[in-house]
Amino acid sequence: MTTSTAIARLNAADPDFAHHLDHLLSWESVSDDSVNQRVLDIIKAVRARGDAALVDFTRQFDGLDVQSMADLILPRERLELALTRITVPQREALEVAAARVRSYHEQQKQDSWSYTEADGTVLGQKVTPLDRAGLYVPGGKASYPSSVLMNAIPAKVAGVTEVVMVVPTPRGEINELVLAAACIAGVDRVFTIGGAQAVAALAYGTESVPKVDKVVGPGNIYVATAKRHVFGQVGIDMIAGPSEILVVCDGQTDPDWIAMDLFSQAEHDEDAQAILVSPDAEFLDKVAASIDKLLPTMERAEIIEKSINGRGALILVQDMEQAIEVANRIAPEHLELSVADPQAWLPSIRHAGAIFMGRHTSEALGDYCAGPNHVLPTSGTARFSSPLGVYDFQKRSSIIFCSPQGASELGKTASVLARGESLSAHARSAEYRILDEGK
Numbered sequence: 269m270t271t272s273t274a275i276a277r278l279n280a281a282d283p284d285f286a287h288h289l290d291h292l293l294s295w296e297s298v299s300d301d302s303v304n305q306r307v308l309d310i311i312k313a314v315r316a317r318g319d320a321a322l323v324d325f326t327r328q329f330d331g332l333d334v335q336s337m338a339d340l341i342l343p344r345e346r347l348e349l350a351l352t353r354i355t356v357p358q359r360e361a362l363e364v365a366a367a368r369v370r371s372y373h374e375q376q377k378q379d380s381w382s383y384t385e386a387d388g389t390v391l392g393q394k395v396t397p398l399d400r401a402g403l404y405v406p407g408g409k410a411s412y413p414s415s416v417l418m419n420a421i422p423a424k425v426a427g428v429t430e431v432v433m434v435v436p437t438p439r440g441e442i443n444e445l446v447l448a449a450a451c452i453a454g455v456d457r458v459f460t461i462g463g464a465q466a467v468a469a470l471a472y473g474t475e476s477v478p479k480v481d482k483v484v485g486p487g488n489i490y491v492a493t494a495k496r497h498v499f500g501q502v503g504i505d506m507i508a509g510p511s512e513i514l515v516v517c518d519g520q521t522d523p524d525w526i527a528m529d530l531f532s533q534a535e536h537d538e539d540a541q542a543i544l545v546s547p548d549a550e551f552l553d554k555v556a557a558s559i560d561k562l563l564p565t566m567e568r569a570e571i572i573e574k575s576i577n578g579r580g581a582l583i584l585v586q587d588m589e590q591a592i593e594v595a596n597r598i599a600p601e602h603l604e605l606s607v608a609d610p611q612a613w614l615p616s617i618r619h620a621g622a623i624f625m626g627r628h629t630s631e632a633l634g635d636y637c638a639g640p641n642h643v644l645p646t647s648g649t650a651r652f653s654s655p656l657g658v659y660d661f662q663k664r665s666s667i668i669f670c671s672p673q674g675a676s677e678l679g680k681t682a683s684v685l686a687r688g689e690s691l692s693a694h695a696r697s698a699e700y701r702i703l704d705e706g707k
Protein backbone atom coordinates (compact mmCIF):
# COMPACT_ATOMS: atom_id res chain seq x y z
CA MET A 269 0.00 0.00 0.00
CA THR A 270 1.30 3.50 -0.75
CA THR A 271 0.87 6.16 1.87
CA SER A 272 1.72 9.83 1.84
CA THR A 273 1.57 12.42 4.55
CA ALA A 274 0.49 15.98 4.06
CA ILE A 275 0.07 17.03 7.64
CA ALA A 276 -1.19 20.59 8.11
CA ARG A 277 1.36 23.23 9.20
CA LEU A 278 0.15 26.14 11.30
CA ASN A 279 2.06 29.12 12.64
CA ALA A 280 0.78 30.91 15.71
CA ALA A 281 2.25 34.15 14.37
CA ASP A 282 -0.13 34.01 11.38
CA PRO A 283 -2.91 36.65 11.83
CA ASP A 284 -5.46 33.98 10.82
CA PHE A 285 -4.07 31.40 13.27
CA ALA A 286 -7.10 31.42 15.60
CA HIS A 287 -9.40 30.84 12.65
CA HIS A 288 -7.23 28.02 11.28
CA LEU A 289 -7.06 26.40 14.70
CA ASP A 290 -10.86 26.56 15.13
CA HIS A 291 -11.26 24.93 11.75
CA LEU A 292 -8.78 22.18 12.64
CA LEU A 293 -10.54 21.42 15.90
CA SER A 294 -14.07 21.37 14.55
CA TRP A 295 -15.19 17.80 14.30
CA GLU A 296 -17.46 17.99 11.26
CA SER A 297 -19.39 14.84 11.90
CA VAL A 298 -20.45 16.06 15.34
CA SER A 299 -22.86 18.46 13.74
CA ASP A 300 -23.76 16.11 10.90
CA ASP A 301 -27.57 16.10 10.72
CA SER A 302 -27.71 12.73 9.04
CA VAL A 303 -25.83 11.01 11.90
CA ASN A 304 -28.09 12.74 14.38
CA GLN A 305 -31.26 11.68 12.57
CA ARG A 306 -30.03 8.12 12.20
CA VAL A 307 -29.28 7.90 15.91
CA LEU A 308 -32.71 9.30 16.81
CA ASP A 309 -34.34 6.71 14.55
CA ILE A 310 -32.30 3.91 16.14
CA ILE A 311 -33.25 5.01 19.67
CA LYS A 312 -36.91 5.24 18.69
CA ALA A 313 -36.84 1.74 17.18
CA VAL A 314 -35.17 0.21 20.27
CA ARG A 315 -37.74 1.85 22.54
CA ALA A 316 -40.59 0.60 20.39
CA ARG A 317 -39.40 -2.88 19.42
CA GLY A 318 -36.84 -3.80 22.12
CA ASP A 319 -34.88 -6.99 21.47
CA ALA A 320 -36.23 -7.36 17.93
CA ALA A 321 -34.71 -3.99 16.98
CA LEU A 322 -31.38 -4.95 18.60
CA VAL A 323 -31.26 -8.13 16.54
CA ASP A 324 -32.07 -6.23 13.31
CA PHE A 325 -29.50 -3.48 13.90
CA THR A 326 -26.82 -5.97 14.87
CA ARG A 327 -27.43 -7.84 11.62
CA GLN A 328 -27.35 -4.56 9.69
CA PHE A 329 -24.41 -2.70 11.29
CA ASP A 330 -22.24 -5.47 12.68
CA GLY A 331 -22.84 -8.02 9.93
CA LEU A 332 -23.85 -10.75 12.36
CA ASP A 333 -26.07 -13.57 11.24
CA VAL A 334 -28.09 -13.71 14.47
CA GLN A 335 -31.64 -14.98 14.79
CA SER A 336 -32.60 -13.91 18.30
CA MET A 337 -31.41 -12.01 21.32
CA ALA A 338 -30.19 -15.26 22.88
CA ASP A 339 -27.33 -15.15 20.34
CA LEU A 340 -26.22 -11.78 21.76
CA ILE A 341 -25.97 -12.71 25.43
CA LEU A 342 -22.75 -14.07 26.91
CA PRO A 343 -23.09 -16.00 30.18
CA ARG A 344 -20.47 -15.67 32.92
CA GLU A 345 -19.13 -19.17 32.03
CA ARG A 346 -18.20 -17.83 28.57
CA LEU A 347 -16.08 -15.14 30.24
CA GLU A 348 -14.38 -17.77 32.38
CA LEU A 349 -13.70 -19.86 29.28
CA ALA A 350 -12.01 -16.85 27.64
CA LEU A 351 -9.60 -16.68 30.54
CA THR A 352 -8.42 -20.19 29.70
CA ARG A 353 -8.06 -19.38 26.00
CA ILE A 354 -5.60 -16.51 26.25
CA THR A 355 -1.86 -16.97 26.66
CA VAL A 356 -0.17 -16.85 30.05
CA PRO A 357 1.67 -13.56 29.25
CA GLN A 358 -1.64 -12.05 28.12
CA ARG A 359 -3.37 -13.11 31.34
CA GLU A 360 -0.47 -11.78 33.41
CA ALA A 361 -0.50 -8.45 31.56
CA LEU A 362 -4.26 -8.09 32.11
CA GLU A 363 -3.83 -8.91 35.79
CA VAL A 364 -0.94 -6.46 36.26
CA ALA A 365 -2.92 -3.71 34.50
CA ALA A 366 -6.08 -4.53 36.49
CA ALA A 367 -4.19 -4.40 39.80
CA ARG A 368 -2.61 -1.04 38.95
CA VAL A 369 -5.90 0.45 37.76
CA ARG A 370 -7.60 -0.83 40.94
CA SER A 371 -4.99 0.65 43.30
CA TYR A 372 -5.16 4.01 41.57
CA HIS A 373 -8.95 4.10 41.68
CA GLU A 374 -9.10 2.99 45.34
CA GLN A 375 -7.65 6.45 46.07
CA GLN A 376 -10.72 8.08 44.51
CA LYS A 377 -13.27 6.38 46.72
CA GLN A 378 -15.36 8.90 48.60
CA ASP A 379 -16.93 8.12 51.97
CA SER A 380 -20.01 9.55 53.60
CA TRP A 381 -19.24 12.43 55.95
CA SER A 382 -21.00 14.53 58.59
CA TYR A 383 -20.39 17.11 61.29
CA THR A 384 -22.34 18.13 64.38
CA GLU A 385 -23.15 21.74 65.21
CA ALA A 386 -23.10 23.14 68.76
CA ASP A 387 -26.89 22.72 69.19
CA GLY A 388 -26.73 19.05 68.17
CA THR A 389 -27.82 19.45 64.54
CA VAL A 390 -26.05 16.97 62.23
CA LEU A 391 -25.25 17.86 58.61
CA GLY A 392 -23.55 15.64 56.10
CA GLN A 393 -23.56 13.69 52.88
CA LYS A 394 -24.36 10.03 52.33
CA VAL A 395 -22.41 8.47 49.47
CA THR A 396 -24.16 5.59 47.68
CA PRO A 397 -22.97 3.50 44.73
CA LEU A 398 -25.23 3.22 41.68
CA ASP A 399 -27.51 0.20 41.58
CA ARG A 400 -26.70 -0.66 37.98
CA ALA A 401 -24.16 0.75 35.54
CA GLY A 402 -23.93 0.18 31.78
CA LEU A 403 -20.44 0.06 30.29
CA TYR A 404 -19.95 0.73 26.59
CA VAL A 405 -16.79 -0.97 25.34
CA PRO A 406 -15.98 0.01 21.74
CA GLY A 407 -15.38 -2.73 19.21
CA GLY A 408 -15.92 -1.44 15.69
CA LYS A 409 -12.45 -0.79 14.29
CA ALA A 410 -10.42 -2.31 17.12
CA SER A 411 -11.02 -4.36 20.27
CA TYR A 412 -10.35 -2.79 23.63
CA PRO A 413 -9.69 -5.16 26.54
CA SER A 414 -8.02 -2.21 28.24
CA SER A 415 -11.28 -0.23 28.03
CA VAL A 416 -13.08 -3.09 29.79
CA LEU A 417 -10.71 -2.69 32.75
CA MET A 418 -10.93 1.12 32.68
CA ASN A 419 -14.73 1.08 32.71
CA ALA A 420 -15.44 -1.84 35.02
CA ILE A 421 -12.83 -1.48 37.75
CA PRO A 422 -13.91 1.98 38.98
CA ALA A 423 -17.52 0.75 38.98
CA LYS A 424 -16.57 -2.22 41.11
CA VAL A 425 -14.39 -0.11 43.44
CA ALA A 426 -17.38 2.21 43.90
CA GLY A 427 -19.50 -0.78 44.91
CA VAL A 428 -21.98 -0.77 42.01
CA THR A 429 -24.40 -3.66 42.54
CA GLU A 430 -24.63 -4.78 38.91
CA VAL A 431 -22.23 -3.97 36.08
CA VAL A 432 -23.62 -4.60 32.58
CA MET A 433 -21.27 -4.44 29.62
CA VAL A 434 -22.09 -4.03 25.91
CA VAL A 435 -19.52 -4.58 23.19
CA PRO A 436 -20.04 -5.01 19.44
CA THR A 437 -18.49 -8.05 17.77
CA PRO A 438 -18.42 -7.09 14.08
CA ARG A 439 -18.90 -10.10 11.78
CA GLY A 440 -19.13 -12.24 14.90
CA GLU A 441 -15.45 -11.94 15.74
CA ILE A 442 -15.27 -12.34 19.48
CA ASN A 443 -12.10 -11.03 21.10
CA GLU A 444 -11.08 -13.44 23.86
CA LEU A 445 -8.99 -10.77 25.60
CA VAL A 446 -12.06 -8.53 25.91
CA LEU A 447 -14.02 -11.34 27.57
CA ALA A 448 -11.08 -12.33 29.77
CA ALA A 449 -10.73 -8.70 30.89
CA ALA A 450 -14.46 -8.67 31.73
CA CYS A 451 -13.95 -11.81 33.82
CA ILE A 452 -10.96 -10.35 35.68
CA ALA A 453 -12.78 -7.05 36.31
CA GLY A 454 -15.89 -8.84 37.63
CA VAL A 455 -18.40 -7.69 35.00
CA ASP A 456 -21.79 -9.23 35.81
CA ARG A 457 -23.48 -9.42 32.40
CA VAL A 458 -22.30 -9.03 28.78
CA PHE A 459 -24.30 -8.35 25.61
CA THR A 460 -22.58 -8.39 22.22
CA ILE A 461 -24.31 -5.31 20.86
CA GLY A 462 -22.86 -1.94 19.92
CA GLY A 463 -23.48 1.51 18.51
CA ALA A 464 -26.49 3.73 19.25
CA GLN A 465 -28.73 0.68 19.64
CA ALA A 466 -26.67 -0.61 22.57
CA VAL A 467 -26.76 2.79 24.29
CA ALA A 468 -30.54 2.98 23.76
CA ALA A 469 -31.00 -0.55 25.14
CA LEU A 470 -29.07 0.31 28.31
CA ALA A 471 -30.96 3.58 28.75
CA TYR A 472 -34.49 2.29 28.20
CA GLY A 473 -34.15 -1.44 28.78
CA THR A 474 -35.48 -4.19 26.52
CA GLU A 475 -36.91 -7.63 27.26
CA SER A 476 -33.32 -8.91 27.73
CA VAL A 477 -31.14 -5.89 28.43
CA PRO A 478 -31.74 -4.40 31.86
CA LYS A 479 -32.25 -0.65 32.11
CA VAL A 480 -29.28 0.93 33.86
CA ASP A 481 -28.87 4.10 35.89
CA LYS A 482 -25.85 5.44 34.03
CA VAL A 483 -24.15 4.70 30.71
CA VAL A 484 -20.39 5.22 30.63
CA GLY A 485 -17.58 4.60 28.17
CA PRO A 486 -16.16 5.85 24.89
CA GLY A 487 -17.25 5.13 21.36
CA ASN A 488 -17.58 6.47 17.84
CA ILE A 489 -19.86 9.24 16.63
CA TYR A 490 -22.99 7.03 16.80
CA VAL A 491 -22.25 6.10 20.39
CA ALA A 492 -21.38 9.67 21.42
CA THR A 493 -24.50 11.09 19.75
CA ALA A 494 -26.71 8.43 21.36
CA LYS A 495 -25.26 9.24 24.79
CA ARG A 496 -26.14 12.92 24.29
CA HIS A 497 -29.72 11.92 23.45
CA VAL A 498 -30.32 9.53 26.34
CA PHE A 499 -28.87 11.90 28.93
CA GLY A 500 -31.67 12.72 31.36
CA GLN A 501 -33.28 9.32 30.96
CA VAL A 502 -30.03 7.96 32.41
CA GLY A 503 -26.84 9.58 33.63
CA ILE A 504 -23.80 9.64 31.36
CA ASP A 505 -20.16 10.12 32.24
CA MET A 506 -19.07 12.47 29.46
CA ILE A 507 -18.78 12.58 25.70
CA ALA A 508 -15.65 10.53 25.01
CA GLY A 509 -15.28 10.44 21.24
CA PRO A 510 -12.38 9.82 18.85
CA SER A 511 -9.02 9.81 20.57
CA GLU A 512 -6.78 12.88 20.62
CA ILE A 513 -3.20 13.64 21.50
CA LEU A 514 -1.48 16.99 21.79
CA VAL A 515 2.28 16.88 22.23
CA VAL A 516 4.07 19.98 23.45
CA CYS A 517 7.79 19.52 22.78
CA ASP A 518 10.75 21.80 23.38
CA GLY A 519 12.50 20.26 20.36
CA GLN A 520 14.85 18.00 22.34
CA THR A 521 12.99 14.66 22.22
CA ASP A 522 13.82 12.06 19.56
CA PRO A 523 11.57 13.00 16.60
CA ASP A 524 10.81 9.31 15.96
CA TRP A 525 9.41 9.02 19.48
CA ILE A 526 7.15 12.01 18.89
CA ALA A 527 5.98 10.77 15.47
CA MET A 528 5.08 7.41 17.03
CA ASP A 529 3.27 9.12 19.93
CA LEU A 530 1.19 11.01 17.33
CA PHE A 531 0.51 7.75 15.46
CA SER A 532 -0.49 6.01 18.69
CA GLN A 533 -3.71 7.97 18.82
CA ALA A 534 -4.14 8.46 15.06
CA GLU A 535 -4.31 4.69 14.63
CA HIS A 536 -7.56 4.52 16.60
CA ASP A 537 -9.73 6.17 14.01
CA GLU A 538 -9.68 8.29 10.84
CA ASP A 539 -11.41 10.94 13.00
CA ALA A 540 -8.73 10.80 15.72
CA GLN A 541 -6.64 13.95 16.16
CA ALA A 542 -2.86 14.16 16.67
CA ILE A 543 -1.20 17.56 17.02
CA LEU A 544 2.37 18.63 17.82
CA VAL A 545 3.19 22.11 19.12
CA SER A 546 6.78 23.31 19.34
CA PRO A 547 8.72 26.57 19.33
CA ASP A 548 11.44 24.86 17.26
CA ALA A 549 10.74 25.04 13.48
CA GLU A 550 13.58 22.67 12.62
CA PHE A 551 12.23 20.11 15.05
CA LEU A 552 8.82 20.25 13.37
CA ASP A 553 10.57 19.46 10.06
CA LYS A 554 12.36 16.53 11.69
CA VAL A 555 9.09 15.12 13.03
CA ALA A 556 7.50 15.55 9.58
CA ALA A 557 10.39 13.52 8.14
CA SER A 558 9.93 10.86 10.84
CA ILE A 559 6.23 10.67 10.00
CA ASP A 560 7.03 10.09 6.32
CA LYS A 561 9.67 7.50 7.20
CA LEU A 562 7.63 5.56 9.77
CA LEU A 563 4.14 5.65 8.30
CA PRO A 564 4.72 2.91 5.69
CA THR A 565 5.93 0.61 8.49
CA MET A 566 2.64 0.81 10.38
CA GLU A 567 0.02 -1.97 10.36
CA ARG A 568 -2.77 0.57 10.45
CA ALA A 569 -1.09 2.98 7.99
CA GLU A 570 -4.31 3.70 6.14
CA ILE A 571 -6.20 4.88 9.22
CA ILE A 572 -3.18 6.82 10.50
CA GLU A 573 -2.70 8.54 7.16
CA LYS A 574 -6.33 9.67 7.01
CA SER A 575 -6.25 10.91 10.59
CA ILE A 576 -2.89 12.70 10.23
CA ASN A 577 -3.75 14.29 6.88
CA GLY A 578 -7.33 15.13 7.76
CA ARG A 579 -7.13 16.25 11.38
CA GLY A 580 -3.44 16.36 12.38
CA ALA A 581 -1.16 19.42 12.54
CA LEU A 582 2.33 20.63 13.34
CA ILE A 583 2.04 24.03 15.01
CA LEU A 584 4.93 26.47 15.31
CA VAL A 585 4.76 28.79 18.30
CA GLN A 586 6.98 31.61 19.48
CA ASP A 587 7.95 30.12 22.83
CA MET A 588 6.86 27.61 25.46
CA GLU A 589 4.44 30.13 27.03
CA GLN A 590 2.58 30.32 23.74
CA ALA A 591 2.68 26.52 23.42
CA ILE A 592 0.89 26.22 26.76
CA GLU A 593 -1.64 28.86 25.68
CA VAL A 594 -2.42 26.79 22.57
CA ALA A 595 -2.70 23.63 24.69
CA ASN A 596 -5.22 25.30 27.01
CA ARG A 597 -7.20 26.52 24.00
CA ILE A 598 -7.35 22.97 22.58
CA ALA A 599 -8.14 21.32 25.97
CA PRO A 600 -6.96 17.94 24.62
CA GLU A 601 -7.88 14.49 25.83
CA HIS A 602 -4.16 13.64 26.23
CA LEU A 603 -1.41 16.21 26.67
CA GLU A 604 2.22 15.10 26.50
CA LEU A 605 4.65 17.60 28.00
CA SER A 606 7.75 16.30 26.24
CA VAL A 607 10.05 18.91 27.73
CA ALA A 608 13.07 19.11 30.04
CA ASP A 609 11.21 20.30 33.13
CA PRO A 610 7.51 19.38 32.88
CA GLN A 611 6.91 20.26 36.54
CA ALA A 612 7.70 23.88 35.75
CA TRP A 613 4.86 24.04 33.20
CA LEU A 614 2.27 21.97 35.06
CA PRO A 615 0.79 24.87 37.06
CA SER A 616 -0.03 26.69 33.79
CA ILE A 617 -1.98 23.76 32.33
CA ARG A 618 -5.66 24.38 32.92
CA HIS A 619 -7.47 22.07 30.50
CA ALA A 620 -6.46 18.49 29.64
CA GLY A 621 -7.98 15.05 30.28
CA ALA A 622 -4.63 13.54 31.26
CA ILE A 623 -1.16 15.09 31.41
CA PHE A 624 1.87 12.96 30.56
CA MET A 625 4.97 14.44 32.09
CA GLY A 626 8.41 14.30 30.49
CA ARG A 627 10.01 12.62 27.51
CA HIS A 628 9.73 9.09 28.88
CA THR A 629 6.02 9.11 29.69
CA SER A 630 4.43 8.01 26.45
CA GLU A 631 0.68 8.34 26.28
CA ALA A 632 0.45 4.63 25.46
CA LEU A 633 1.48 3.72 29.02
CA GLY A 634 -1.58 5.57 30.29
CA ASP A 635 -3.78 3.75 27.79
CA TYR A 636 -2.93 0.38 29.28
CA CYS A 637 -1.40 0.11 32.66
CA ALA A 638 -0.07 3.22 34.42
CA GLY A 639 -3.19 3.23 36.62
CA PRO A 640 -5.21 6.37 35.80
CA ASN A 641 -8.28 5.93 33.64
CA HIS A 642 -8.00 6.13 29.86
CA VAL A 643 -11.64 7.12 29.37
CA LEU A 644 -11.16 10.85 29.11
CA PRO A 645 -13.07 13.89 27.84
CA THR A 646 -12.47 14.69 24.16
CA SER A 647 -13.30 17.53 21.71
CA GLY A 648 -12.41 20.30 24.15
CA THR A 649 -14.75 19.00 26.86
CA ALA A 650 -11.78 18.76 29.26
CA ARG A 651 -12.72 22.41 29.95
CA PHE A 652 -15.51 21.06 32.14
CA SER A 653 -15.18 17.25 32.36
CA SER A 654 -12.83 14.90 34.21
CA PRO A 655 -11.49 11.40 33.60
CA LEU A 656 -13.87 8.52 34.24
CA GLY A 657 -13.50 7.63 37.90
CA VAL A 658 -15.02 6.03 40.97
CA TYR A 659 -16.92 9.30 41.55
CA ASP A 660 -18.88 8.61 38.34
CA PHE A 661 -20.34 5.51 39.95
CA GLN A 662 -21.19 7.08 43.30
CA LYS A 663 -23.88 9.60 44.05
CA ARG A 664 -24.47 11.74 47.07
CA SER A 665 -27.51 12.50 49.24
CA SER A 666 -27.53 15.42 51.66
CA ILE A 667 -28.23 14.61 55.32
CA ILE A 668 -29.95 17.12 57.64
CA PHE A 669 -30.85 16.00 61.17
CA CYS A 670 -31.98 18.94 63.29
CA SER A 671 -32.03 18.95 67.05
CA PRO A 672 -35.13 20.69 68.53
CA GLN A 673 -32.92 23.72 69.30
CA GLY A 674 -31.42 23.70 65.79
CA ALA A 675 -34.85 23.43 64.13
CA SER A 676 -36.07 26.32 66.25
CA GLU A 677 -33.18 28.61 65.27
CA LEU A 678 -33.22 27.64 61.59
CA GLY A 679 -37.02 28.04 61.59
CA LYS A 680 -36.68 31.75 62.33
CA THR A 681 -34.41 32.32 59.32
CA ALA A 682 -36.45 30.03 57.05
CA SER A 683 -39.68 31.80 58.03
CA VAL A 684 -38.34 35.22 56.99
CA LEU A 685 -37.01 33.92 53.67
CA ALA A 686 -40.18 31.89 52.92
CA ARG A 687 -42.44 34.87 53.57
CA GLY A 688 -40.16 36.91 51.27
CA GLU A 689 -40.98 34.35 48.57
CA SER A 690 -44.71 34.45 49.49
CA LEU A 691 -44.57 30.72 50.28
CA SER A 692 -46.60 30.64 53.47
CA ALA A 693 -46.81 26.85 53.78
CA HIS A 694 -43.01 26.76 53.86
CA ALA A 695 -43.02 29.54 56.46
CA ARG A 696 -45.63 27.91 58.71
CA SER A 697 -44.00 24.50 58.46
CA ALA A 698 -40.78 26.03 59.75
CA GLU A 699 -42.56 28.18 62.35
CA TYR A 700 -44.31 25.15 63.95
CA ARG A 701 -40.87 24.02 65.08
CA ILE A 702 -39.87 27.30 66.73
CA LEU A 703 -39.65 26.67 70.47
CA ASP A 704 -41.58 28.89 72.80
CA GLU A 705 -38.72 30.41 74.76
CA GLY A 706 -41.01 31.30 77.70
CA LYS A 707 -41.59 27.63 78.46
Ligand SMILES: NC(=O)c1ccc[n+]([C@@H]2O[C@H](COP(=O)([O-])OP(=O)(O)OC[C@H]3O[C@@H](n4cnc5c(N)ncnc54)[C@H](O)[C@@H]3O)[C@@H](O)[C@H]2O)c1
Nearest residue numbers: 406407408409436462463486487488510511536537642643
Ligand atom coordinates in the same frame (compact mmCIF):
# COMPACT_ATOMS: atom_id res chain seq x y z
N1 LIG B 1 -11.82 8.17 24.78
C1 LIG B 1 -11.54 6.92 25.07
O1 LIG B 1 -11.31 6.57 26.21
C2 LIG B 1 -11.49 5.88 23.99
C3 LIG B 1 -11.04 4.57 24.25
C4 LIG B 1 -11.06 3.63 23.22
C5 LIG B 1 -11.53 4.03 21.97
N2 LIG B 1 -11.92 5.32 21.78
C6 LIG B 1 -12.50 5.78 20.54
O2 LIG B 1 -13.72 5.08 20.41
C7 LIG B 1 -14.02 4.97 19.05
C8 LIG B 1 -14.40 3.53 18.76
O3 LIG B 1 -15.04 3.49 17.53
P1 LIG B 1 -15.31 2.14 16.75
O4 LIG B 1 -16.03 2.52 15.52
O5 LIG B 1 -14.05 1.39 16.66
O6 LIG B 1 -16.26 1.27 17.71
P2 LIG B 1 -17.68 1.56 18.39
O7 LIG B 1 -17.98 0.35 19.20
O8 LIG B 1 -17.70 2.88 19.06
O9 LIG B 1 -18.71 1.62 17.17
C9 LIG B 1 -19.08 0.50 16.44
C10 LIG B 1 -20.58 0.52 16.25
O10 LIG B 1 -20.95 1.69 15.52
C11 LIG B 1 -22.15 1.42 14.84
N3 LIG B 1 -22.08 1.92 13.47
C12 LIG B 1 -21.02 1.85 12.62
N4 LIG B 1 -21.37 2.37 11.43
C13 LIG B 1 -22.65 2.77 11.54
C14 LIG B 1 -23.58 3.39 10.66
N5 LIG B 1 -23.23 3.71 9.41
N6 LIG B 1 -24.81 3.67 11.11
C15 LIG B 1 -25.17 3.37 12.37
N7 LIG B 1 -24.35 2.78 13.26
C16 LIG B 1 -23.12 2.48 12.84
C17 LIG B 1 -22.35 -0.07 14.80
O11 LIG B 1 -23.47 -0.39 15.57
C18 LIG B 1 -21.11 -0.64 15.45
O12 LIG B 1 -21.44 -1.70 16.33
C19 LIG B 1 -12.79 5.43 18.27
O13 LIG B 1 -13.05 6.74 17.82
C20 LIG B 1 -11.69 5.47 19.32
O14 LIG B 1 -10.76 6.50 19.08
C21 LIG B 1 -11.93 6.23 22.76
Ligand SMILES: N[C@H](CO)Cc1c[nH]c[nH+]1
Nearest residue numbers: 412414415511512635642
Ligand atom coordinates in the same frame (compact mmCIF):
# COMPACT_ATOMS: atom_id res chain seq x y z
N1 LIG C 1 -6.27 6.02 23.67
C1 LIG C 1 -7.60 5.52 23.97
C2 LIG C 1 -8.36 6.62 24.64
O1 LIG C 1 -8.45 7.72 23.85
C3 LIG C 1 -7.59 4.33 24.85
C4 LIG C 1 -6.93 3.11 24.30
C5 LIG C 1 -7.31 1.82 24.44
N2 LIG C 1 -6.41 1.06 23.82
C6 LIG C 1 -5.49 1.82 23.32
N3 LIG C 1 -5.82 3.07 23.60
Ligand SMILES: [Zn+2]
Nearest residue numbers: 511532533635
Ligand atom coordinates in the same frame (compact mmCIF):
# COMPACT_ATOMS: atom_id res chain seq x y z
ZN1 LIG D 1 -4.94 4.73 22.62
